[in-house]
Amino acid sequence: MKKLMNAADTMLAESLDGFAAAHADIVTLAADRKFIRRRTLTPGKVALISGGGSGHEPLHSGFVGRGMLDAACPGQVFTSPTPDQIVEAIEAVDTGAGSLLIVKNYEGDVMNFEMAAEIAGDHRMATVVIDDDVAVPNSTWSTGRRGVAGTLVVEKILGAAAEQSMGLAELQQLGRAMNARTRSMGVALSPCTVPAAGKPTFQLGDDEMEVGVGIHGEPGRKRTRLEAADAIAEEMIGSIVADLAPSEGRECLLLVNGFGATPSMELYLMVNAARRILQARGLVVARYLTGSLVTSLDMAGCSLTVSILDADTMRLWDAPVKTAALCW
Amino acid sequence: MKKLMNAADTMLAESLDGFAAAHADIVTLAADRKFIRRRTLTPGKVALISGGGSGHEPLHSGFVGRGMLDAACPGQVFTSPTPDQIVEAIEAVDTGAGSLLIVKNYEGDVMNFEMAAEIAGDHRMATVVIDDDVAVPNSTWSTGRRGVAGTLVVEKILGAAAEQSMGLAELQQLGRAMNARTRSMGVALSPCTVPAAGKPTFQLGDDEMEVGVGIHGEPGRKRTRLEAADAIAEEMIGSIVADLAPSEGRECLLLVNGFGATPSMELYLMVNAARRILQARGLVVARYLTGSLVTSLDMAGCSLTVSILDADTMRLWDAPVKTAALCW
Numbered sequence: 001m002k003k004l005m006n007a008a009d010t011m012l013a014e015s016l017d018g019f020a021a022a023h024a025d026i027v028t029l030a031a032d033r034k035f036i037r038r039r040t041l042t043p044g045k046v047a048l049i050s051g052g053g054s055g056h057e058p059l060h061s062g063f064v065g066r067g068m069l070d071a072a073c074p075g076q077v078f079t080s081p082t083p084d085q086i087v088e089a090i091e092a093v094d095t096g097a098g099s100l101l102i103v104k105n106y107e108g109d110v111m112n113f114e115m116a117a118e119i120a121g122d123h124r125m126a127t128v129v130i131d132d133d134v135a136v137p138n139s140t141w142s143t144g145r146r147g148v149a150g151t152l153v154v155e156k157i158l159g160a161a162a163e164q165s166m167g168l169a170e171l172q173q174l175g176r177a178m179n180a181r182t183r184s185m186g187v188a189l190s191p192c193t194v195p196a197a198g199k200p201t202f203q204l205g206d207d208e209m210e211v212g213v214g215i216h217g218e219p220g221r222k223r224t225r226l227e228a229a230d231a232i233a234e235e236m237i238g239s240i241v242a243d244l245a246p247s248e249g250r251e252c253l254l255l256v257n258g259f260g261a262t263p264s265m266e267l268y269l270m271v272n273a274a275r276r277i278l279q280a281r282g283l284v285v286a287r288y289l290t291g292s293l294v295t296s297l298d299m300a301g302c303s304l305t306v307s308i309l310d311a312d313t314m315r316l317w318d319a320p321v322k323t324a325a326l327c328w
Numbered sequence: 329m330k331k332l333m334n335a336a337d338t339m340l341a342e343s344l345d346g347f348a349a350a351h352a353d354i355v356t357l358a359a360d361r362k363f364i365r366r367r368t369l370t371p372g373k374v375a376l377i378s379g380g381g382s383g384h385e386p387l388h389s390g391f392v393g394r395g396m397l398d399a400a401c402p403g404q405v406f407t408s409p410t411p412d413q414i415v416e417a418i419e420a421v422d423t424g425a426g427s428l429l430i431v432k433n434y435e436g437d438v439m440n441f442e443m444a445a446e447i448a449g450d451h452r453m454a455t456v457v458i459d460d461d462v463a464v465p466n467s468t469w470s471t472g473r474r475g476v477a478g479t480l481v482v483e484k485i486l487g488a489a490a491e492q493s494m495g496l497a498e499l500q501q502l503g504r505a506m507n508a509r510t511r512s513m514g515v516a517l518s519p520c521t522v523p524a525a526g527k528p529t530f531q532l533g534d535d536e537m538e539v540g541v542g543i544h545g546e547p548g549r550k551r552t553r554l555e556a557a558d559a560i561a562e563e564m565i566g567s568i569v570a571d572l573a574p575s576e577g578r579e580c581l582l583l584v585n586g587f588g589a590t591p592s593m594e595l596y597l598m599v600n601a602a603r604r605i606l607q608a609r610g611l612v613v614a615r616y617l618t619g620s621l622v623t624s625l626d627m628a629g630c631s632l633t634v635s636i637l638d639a640d641t642m643r644l645w646d647a648p649v650k651t652a653a654l655c656w
Contacts, residue, residue: 002517002518002537002628003594004557004594004597004598004629004630005557005597006556006558006597006601011593011597012593014557014597014600015593015594015596015600017600018595018596018597018598018599018603019596021600021613022616022617022618023616055591057591057592058592062592189330228333228334229332229334229342232332260592261589261590261591261626261628262332263383263385263589263623263625264390264620264623265339265340265382265383265385266332266333267346268346268350269333269339269342269343270332270346271346271347271349271350272343272349273342285349289350290346290350292592292620297591297593300626301332322656328650328655
């Protein structure tokens with residue numbers, strides 16, 4: 001294992017301290033590093049709270065700030081945050097309008113957010129579960145589809161809507177609708193290594209890729225020889241579009257997401273491949289987002305996400321955002 | 329070689345097309361992909377033009393936009409842009425106030441920018457050469473120090489100053505002063521692979537790191553066993569601060585830069601290590617920037633850059649910027 005680190009058991013804490021210091025104008029880190037929250041809350045706004053295992057940075061802490069999340073609870077690497085982290089985040093950022101919990105569909109996350117909601121039962125709360133990964137119907141830690149890079153799309157759109165005073169029930173409805181219009185699929189060119197484990201989560205031959213990989217390195221649909229980028233994009237976009245079944249001429253957002261060890265040059269090459277394929281299938285790519293935003297430690301590879309946008313959700317996507325990782 | 333690509337000889341072109349499509353609100357790609365320029369120019373403003381070999385993305389194309397560069401000329405991977413690329417960029421973005429050429433100190437870059445300046449001799453021009461890397465006095469492709477991640481600091485500060493109507497001669501003076509106050513050093517945990525070569529640029533043992541590596545994988549000061557992050561940061565900051573020799577209590581910017589395959593968690597851990605070391609040496613870290621911004625394809629590792637800021641340069645650093653890779 002080759003990582004910039006001091007010790008596996010202090011790695012997350014040291015990284016969170018660095019993050020909080022570097023972005024002190026936007027966020028603060030709570031006591032015992034239980035959550036990252038906005039430095040300044042907006043009274044009367046519904047609070048958006050997310051979280052999950054660490055190792056996917058900048059998701060979710062990098063999306064805390066104006067126009068997006070109010071708090072993010074970082075679990076240990078690839079491990080759900082504990083209910084008490086989530087309860088403390090709710091208590092810290094709910095200013096009276098209630099809290100919307102945005103949860104990726106993994107058993108541990110769903111269970112711990114549910115337990116937190118029970119414990120914090122005197123707060124008004126609603127939950128949106130994200131399950132945008134079309135690769136497999138069930139996976140190692142999920143009953144049903146996994147929640148992956150599409151999570152950030154839902155967080156951005158809900159963040160803008162909350163900023164514009166949308167209420168809790170409407171936000172939940174919008175979140176579920178956006179999740180239904182958002183589909184993703186990934187491919188790994190290398191495994192990732194969890195610091196505490198010290199060895200790769202899976203093995204991949206020098207000429208192999210894992211098609212449909214999960215963001216913890218969970219198995220996908222198949223392992224094949226590494227193909228050309230166009231063929232990889234064709235398979236991913238084909239699966240996504242078949243599932244979304246959008247009508248001809250619909251406008252969409254294309255998110256090309258790196259898994260942590262993928263150079264910018266390759267990500268933009270995938271943008272170019274995916275946009276041509278989407279256009280050939282009658283979709284209009286109206287918005288783009290490219291970057292290593294929902295990562296898997298040091299895994300190489302990428303995921304593609306397509307979100308169908310209408311005039312309202314396009315406006316929400318375009319609304320200002322100011323977080324450590326997204327800004328416009 | 330494992331990359332998301334179709335063919336080595338089309339990789340850069342496909343990536344540039346994807347970049348231009350994804351950021352069409354900010355940039356346009358010139359004919360024959362000779363340069364990336366701002367979509368909208370500001371008449372009467374000095375034009376800032378940079379460029380260099382590709383493979384360091386988002387440097388420089390990702391820094392084209394309001395508050396930073398007017399044009400960037402992408403050479404082939406790790407290869408200088410040709411004089412005619414640079415001449416065409418000058419002719420496209422000089423609106424009458426002249427052009428400042430920002431050049432990293434590599435022999436090919438310096439020579440080709442000089443040739444371009446001769447050919448475009450009817451334009452007013454000045455040049456700033458960046459040589460911020462303290463690791464080695466000379467290197468494979470440079471006489472004198474290499475220009476590395478500090479380049480983006482100079483580009484940001486000059487970009488803000490140009491936006492505020494600073495003239496060509498003053499910009500050159502400010503650029504040289506910022507270069508003198510900016511120092512960097514890097515460490516590689518893995519080599520990088522140039523697509524056309526198909527194999528790593530150098531070999532590194534499973535337990536080794538290259539201390540003082542260049543952004544093309546050039547040799548550094550020494551090859552040693554991988555050390556703890558704190559020890560790595562101590563050596564890099566020690567070399568940087570010894571060279572800058574700042575007076576006690578000076579304010580600085582800390583840039584922690586990933587080389588392309590380095591996860592966010594590790595970069596923020598290095599932020600935490602470096603800021604404590606800088607504080608212990610009596611410097612005040614007043615600004616932070618963290619990300620994979622001056623990369624070396626798929627190399628793992630990072631560089632640290634420290635820039636001494638005064639009240640004026642702090643204001644210029646804080647001034648708004650809107651590019652594909654930097655936004656605030």
